[in-house]
Amino acid sequence: MTVTSAAEGRAARVGILGGTFNPPHRGHVTLARHALEELGLDRVLLMPTGSPLHKPAAADPGAEHRLNMCRLAVEAEPRVCACALEIERGGPSYTVDTLTSIDASHPETRLTLIVGADTAMTLPAWRSPARLLELADLAVATRRGSVDGEIRDTVDVLAGEDGLRERDLRFLSMAPIEVSSSEVRRRVAAGNPVEELVGAGVAGYIAEHDLYTVPEEES
Numbered sequence: 001m002t003v004t005s006a007a008e009g010r011a012a013r014v015g016i017l018g019g020t021f022n023p024p025h026r027g028h029v030t031l032a033r034h035a036l037e038e039l040g041l042d043r044v045l046l047m048p049t050g051s052p053l054h055k056p057a058a059a060d061p062g063a064e065h066r067l068n069m070c071r072l073a074v075e076a077e078p079r080v081c082a083c084a085l086e087i088e089r090g091g092p093s094y095t096v097d098t099l100t101s102i103d104a105s106h107p108e109t110r111l112t113l114i115v116g117a118d119t120a121m122t123l124p125a126w127r128s129p130a131r132l133l134e135l136a137d138l139a140v141a142t143r144r145g146s147v148d149g150e151i152r153d154t155v156d157v158l159a160g161e162d163g164l165r166e167r168d169l170r171f172l173s174m175a176p177i178e179v180s181s182s183e184v185r186r187r188v189a190a191g192n193p194v195e196e197l198v199g200a201g202v203a204g205y206i207a208e209h210d211l212y213t214v215p216e217e218e219s
């Protein structure tokens with residue numbers, strides 16, 4: 001993992017934005033860029049999962065394709081990069097294992113896990129959620145209809161007796177990006193252009209490797 005140098009006198013601050021990225025789209029890139037600025041991060045890592053835990057395998061072109069698309073998606077973003085850690089580790093992708101690995105190799109780095117509001121509400125079902133909150137701050141991109149108070153209550157319970165310190169949970173104030181990976185896949189399967197949703201690099205890669213051309217219900 002590459003970590004940029006922090007400002008003199010403080011630890012480097014690195015955001016982790018994980019997911020299947022199947023495929024990555026402009027919403028992911030916009031979220032990474034927004035988190036960099038609002039949270040004062042030095043770098044954001046796009047962390048594609050190696051083996052998705054709950055996603056149907058039929059729609060997955062494979063980890064290497066998803067990693068390559070992530071690299072193309074952020075090639076114009078100097079402080080955002082794709083990270084192959086979970087893919088190289090192999091097996092199911094558990095966020096707590098990823099954070100533990102980064103903390104062990106870069107103990108001086110302050111980590112921030114970046115998630116959507118719907119994902120934040122599922123944290124109690126994750127592996128070792130309390131340990132996860134010990135390893136990283138949490139930044140939540142709220143969506144239309146999400147309730148910040150419910151998310152705060154959910155996370156606070158996981159934090160244990162001491163509760164969550166104010167600085168450890170941040171809500172990102174950004175407008176929702178109305179695009180999803182499933183929408184991109186549907187448009188590709190229908191023969192429609194997707195460059196405006198994923199950027200020229202990712203769109204070209206999808207076309208070159210003939211990805212997502214079969215409708216998922218027929219996969």
